[in-house]
Amino acid sequence: MNEELRTPVAFTVMAILLAIVGFTQSWSVSLSVINLCIISSIMAIGVNLQWGYGGLFNAGVMGFTALGGLTAVLVSHDPIYEAWDKAGIGIVISAIIFVLTVTALLFVFRNIENKQIRNTLIILIIVFGLIGINNFYGPSIDIIESINPAKTGFLGGLGLPIIFSWLIAAVVAGLVAWVIGKITLRLRSDYLAIATLGISEIVIAVVKHEDWLSRGVKNVSGLDRPVPYEIELQQSEWFLNLVERINFSKLEAIQSLSSRQDLLNDLVIDSSGIFVKLCYAGLFFSVLLLIFYLSQLALNSPWGRMLRAIRDNEEAASAMGKNIFAQHLQIFIIGSAIIGIAGAMLTTLDGQFTPGSYRPLRFTFIIWLMVIIGGSGNNLGSIFGGFFIWFIWIEAEPLSIGFMNLLAGGLEYDNPLRMHLLGSAAHLRLFIMGLLLLLALRFMPKGVIPEKIQKK
């Protein structure tokens, strides 16, 4: 197909698919899918910056998403003053010891030439650092976790509006990416993938098990919301009037006053849900537009051209005097910061933080699929990939069940084969994902909306 036409056609098809869900299932479902699609697109743009512009394979997307989610909790949750009063000081002291230990380690590593002295010093610093941290850390977390464990049992957050956390999540994810990048970016590309995959598992392990920080697998729920609650809407005058005006003709058609009131009530309940989702969609969409705009600017700037030059030929770029490591570090930090923002948005949308739900398949490999199928190196492609793959991921389940029903059509209701087929329908979505990836890599390696090579 003509390259110019691909973008509009791809997005039109996507819109039609979402509209079909709206008409056949419900608009509420369609909007939920759209909201997650937008978040996925933002993640995909983050990965696309790293892979499409920089050629870096970051398999730690899950870790940065979780960091974003954690930031959302730490920014928006009310502080638990009791915990801070009783044990906050211990945590602060152990944090200071930790920072001191790491600084000392770095200092020794860089400045002492003699290998024997260096290694002894390193071991001594680690042992003393661990002893020091354990002295303050263990007792403090015991105290913190014993304070009202059923409801809080952690230090809480800053009590700021959750929207702030989106910005702060970018900073947190960026900082962590800086540390990870310093360690891993000098390695060869597939080492980088393995290392980031591992580091993201470490992040998840910390979030899951450090209950004083994140409540661990007990989850944090009831987070602050940037949009109104449904119940508030249902009780406010202006919203009732709005619903009445929109559905004026439908209401007019009903004669009896009581059934008209019933219909109005139903409509108000339905529309309040849709209204809240629309609010989210609006917020998310503006973030997506902003990030898209900025990444396009970056892509077309001299900086973007330099990055692509490095990606396509490291040696040549290096010979031109470009510092490859520094550029890779930059793009790694920026991409991870964007993933962090998406992570915070996701937790905001869910209204809760559930460390147990972070799985590499859902948060790393699916995002990769979006970038590769959408078209690596093209931000529009990533947005399309985010929408398309998320849509398939969600709709694969009802489709698989339908498919299995078709397969098992001739069998009796309690036939064991039929039960097995229907029970396994959920796994078909993994198959579809794998097949899509393989087909795309084979027959459309540049993705649905390929990268535009500009020749000037």
Added chain:
Amino acid sequence: MENFEFINAIVLLSNFVIVPALSYGSQLALATLSLTIIYGVLRFSNFAQADWMSFGTMATILFTWLFQSIGITAGILPTALLALPFAIIVTALFCLLIDRSVYSFYRKQKSQPIVLMIVSVGVMFILQAVVRFIIGPNDRKFFDGEKYIVHALDFKNYFGLEEGLTIKSTQLITVIVALVAMISLFYFLQKTKLGKSMRAYSNNEDLALLSGINPEKIVIVTWIISSILITTAGVLYGLDKSFKPFTYFNLLLPMFAAAIVGGIGSPIGAVIGGYVIAFSEITLTYAYKKFFVYLLPENLEPSGLMQVLSTDYKFAISFIILVIVLIVRPTGIVRGKII
């Protein structure tokens, strides 16, 4: 009974650290070997390897069920050992099928290793779906036969010690089978003509082709060896613990860590890496309190658990080691392929 204290301490340590780490290490070493062989010959990090492990184990379980249903068992040994060769054949055939239909295309194009790695992610998805579709996502035990070689209670009574030592038969089987597999692999690679040509191909592809080595044959042999190793590793792990697709998928991370720690591309390194990771996972999360209670005089007894890291972080340890190795010695313990 002063001198018994020391023996008690040693027995305690063997029971909870050395024996389990030895058997887990052997399983990990076999799995890592298969990963490293693929890496060395076909030149890509195979993300699907852990799912090949589930696939092979699943095939073994199905054959075990078949044998059990027609009344064939291996007596005191687990029936799975009888089923293993058949499962290896099935796994190898499926490996070759996937290679033909997926990987060979990219090999001909001389694609970059990173592309093959992304392709292996696609294969990973498909294998996960196949395994979950056929046998389901649940935990399964398929061990039968004699469970213990040494039982803690008998051991205590026999030697008159306070601590008992348990050796499960699966642990002994693991160590023996792993040793046999490793020795035959190294013999194959070092002494046979095919093994030598494989190493030559891995070392310098063009030179190997010039000297008349048939690349297709090498590729086929590589997949077969990889299936033998990975299926055996998976079955041993499953006999020792249990089979669950998600747990097996999680073994991918320790496998990669072991490969890199040992020196990626080097078979000896893979074995060393496997044991290093297994021993660190277990020694760093074991609570040494009781051990020191035996060894130290009463007034010096430790108050805490004497645990370096909580067991919650067992999973993360392989990666902490990986990160340290990447910083300190990125080529791994045995210098592997150039990075």
